[in-house]
Amino acid sequence: MIPKPNIRPAWFVLLLLMAFILVFSLAKTSESNLDVRFKPDQDNPPKIAYTKVKNAKENENCFKCHGQSKYHYENAESKKIVTKRMYSEVIIKREDFYISNHREFKCTDCHSEDYNTFPHPGNLRMEAKANCIDCHGGDEKYAKFEFEKIDTAFMESVHSQKHSEDFTCWMCHNPHTYKINARTTENLKETITYDNLICLNCHGDITRYQLLTDKQRPNLINKHDWLPNQASHFTNVRCIECHARNEDTLIVAHHIVPKNLAVRKCESCHAKNSILYASLYKYQVQENIQKKGLLKGLILSETATIGPDQNNNLNLISFIIIGLTLFVITIHAFLRLQKNS
């Protein structure tokens, strides 16, 4: 008789599956709650007590015109208050400047004192803009940021090679709003988003893209259609991971390579010797080890690998098991043939 089908394995699996879905949804719910904390709130930026920041009082003389899209002045002849629109390129938002790294600077630390007069003298339009290296180069205080190495890498990059002096540090790092990121946040995703937005600022905006070229802006989605799980790659990997030459010593690679040299091989990242172990990820792992200890920081680290694919040890074990299986099958088949003959 067929045993009574009271407790079929399928029912167990069904029960386990339901339990799994329950646990999974609970885990996802708590995770999405967590995510909310880290989401940068674009609409409600943190309120900064501007007046408490060093030099804020002097800087307000500039911000009262350059801090928003309109400014007012009194016409000396008609004595009327005139309202004019400010050019978008020279608008500096207070909320961005006062959380930037240069927030304690006076505007006239970098710009001419002559800007204190209004209307500004015409010759100030010729004023040279300072680049990062002009202030940070050769300074012991900033040695850890390795500005000289960054400058060398940038000079070799396709940005600098193709556009020469038109492409300055400013194209990616506006000194009025620049905020150090990778070193101050533990949230890797935030750093990735921040870094990728720098690229998208031009490569995702035709107006800015055509500042330096007459070419049509390429469609980034179509250009990357070969990439599996495109959305996930875009949100979890920095553009420079594939488009720049990664160096172990620099957290942010600045040597952007021509598009034909960009990484397209999966195993470049999905392997133990992944390029992702260089730069940012390496830095994060080191930081994790220092802060959380070896076990939590490295072995249980979220940032260690993208996938354990191509794990050499796993490969070896699997080859041995398959090899042994085929070996035993061959011996068994051989003995059966011997017996039959």
Next chain:
Amino acid sequence: MDNNTERLYLYPAWIRIWHMTNALFCLILIITGLSIQFSNPTLVVKFKTAVALHNIAGILLTCSYIVFFVGNLFTKNGAYYVIELKGFVLRLMTQFRYYTFGIFRNEHPPFPVTSEVKFNPLQQFSYVVLMYLLVPLSILSGFGLLYPNITVNSVMGASGLDLTDLLHLCAGFLITVFMCIHVYFCTIGKTPTSNFKSMIDGYHDSH
């Protein structure tokens, strides 16, 4: 017909169709899975094609698994997968001994196929592990990789995607090992091809 041969109709049409589709999709998944794992342009299947085929075959295998799962819940076929735990280890050992020694000494199989007991203890054990553990695991982890946004970001500090990937690899690998052994053991029938014919006409030839 041989007098010693008893023909048993053991495999109804739905089982045969399910088994064939299951075998086909598993084969496609193993080949394309290897192509993805060792993403090397010189392999037979190109990476992009391998990914597309793997995804499609994975979804179709899921459909085929649902047919098997529901079929085994509500037809008598499910009863063959119910393991009688009492004395099971001993029965496993008996069957193992037969395959390693008895078969070469012309001993009779300790658990001959009947309409009541379709699988010997080793078959029963391996099929239950395969169909109720490894295949569901590979399907679930496969969907977790296909839609990485549904995967839990971290499990006790480790990356959820890493663990899902590891589970998928291990389950897929063990299914591959099973396939090798399964195909070989199918040659142990009345003749080396009789078990393969059974899966076409539904009749099992006892010997």
